[in-house]
Amino acid sequence: MDPALQSRAPQAAAHDHFEAQYLDLMRRIWTHGHERSDRTGVGTRSLFGANMRFDLGGNAIPLLTTKRVYWKAAAREMLWFLTGDTNIRALVAQGVHIWTDWPLESYRRATGDAIDRDAFEARIVADADFAARWGDLGPVYGKQWVDWPVYEPVGEGLFRQRDKGINQIAELVDSLRNNPGSRRHIFEGWNVAELDRMALPPCHKTYQFFVADRKLTGLLYQRSCDLALGVPFNIFSAALIIRMLAQQCDLEPGELIWNGGDVHLYLNHAELVETQLARTPSGSPKLHILRRPDSIFDYAIEDFEVRDYAPQAHISAPVAV
Template sequence: MIISKNEQAYLDLLKLVLANGSQKGDRTGTGTISYFGSQMRFDLNDGFPLLTTKKIHTKSVIYELLWFLKGDTHVKYLQDNGVRIWNEWATAEQTARFGKPAGELGAVYGHQWRNFGASQKPDGSYNADGFDQISWLVNEIKNNPNSRRLIVSGWNPKEASEVALPPCHTLFQFFIANNKLSCQLYQRSADLFLGVPFNIASYALLTHMIAHVTGLGVGEFVWTGGDCHIYNNHLEQVNEQLSRTPFDLPKLWLNPEIKNIFDFDFDDINIENYQSHATIKAQVSV
């Protein structure tokens, strides 16, 4: 099902799941209302798709994406910059299940994006002999823009059971038409209240950044979800959000001096004129 564009797309998806979803058990034991298979489209020329019906912590969105792009899998970089969104999965109890020290998350996004398929050392860490999907992608966009293989995979079946939280956003593909770059994400598991607002903003930002360093404009970000769910302990929060009227979307500024995707730092990215309703707190299910 294709839903209307920009913030209303997200609000309509919440309504769709509430109206048509099924009660399901889940790994965390919390319980969800789940709906399988939906899609949202965001026109990246019509404002930056950062939700306004609740305040999104933009610092966390930006630093998390920079962390992915570094190929980093330890939470120290995030914590040093005041970002705590991965802390629940980085405890000694969680990481010890997979033979990793506290703080080391293993084969999560940064590893898969920058070192896919790398061999392991005897201590469980990874050699730098994997495939750098991001470097390959940027080069391919520049040199083979009509390719239908502009894909980055976050899902490695061999390693999916070796981490506390295997990648939820599993694959993304780029498409170029009329000198504009579009991106479609497939997300296998979508926590609609807490996770998906971050994912929308993160991949919209990534699309802008890659377009920036490849000399392209931006087109659309297309979000495709598999198991689209609302946790049972988020229902009150979802209904509160649905009662709010969206503001105009903010704009994104990127430092025009940056020419390499890996040279971006936090100060090179600014989301301007972001007006939102207040934060709505909810418990994350681990």
């Protein structure tokens, strides 16, 4: 990293801005992180254990301003999770590409076809049978959130999976409404028995909620944190579901508390990191929810509006698969 960039970074961070903690964490990892090999073969600089807090009062939303975050893609992904769907077809039909690389890579390995992403997605949308064969991600996020599998005994040592699993989100809403003081307001994606069937085990794995003074605060524990590309989406999405739950439960939004386990920057993200750290955050984005649907599962992308968001230019970087 350019020493001059490091020396002027504190001035660039605008430390009274909500984004400063993110930039400080990025700088700390890039300058002092441990260089490690990783699953993707790209290599990272990593630190273990990090925390950020974002006040969600006054419609505030933690959208980074030092680069554009495509919040509608993150919102569409969250709505997709809540359906329990695990096939990318519905996402790519909406122009959301964030999950395509995993099934695309699987298809290329299995078939030897060097198809490009656009052609692969076009075939996923046009051909339901092709999508069913190649577009499914396994029992990722939404499947666990709204249909966690339950098994019942059918004989000695024999079990059968029930047709309908546990809807953790529905149970969470009921618990927040009727037992706000509970310490069990949790939903979880890390189903040990099904990890090997998932295209990618859940990174943002555990969500817990806390009600005090009629405010809803949410805590996200994220085991694996791609700070440059993934975390900007993750903190927006976590704040979004806090806002949705608060509205459904007649509460005010409190804070988002983000806890990261292995927080890392990929070594091939140097240009992104150094460009972003040279920028100064500014502005106060606001998220407005335009209607209150009948349930947490009935929101649509048109229900969300972000105002006062004037980010600096998008910074592209490769995704490590």
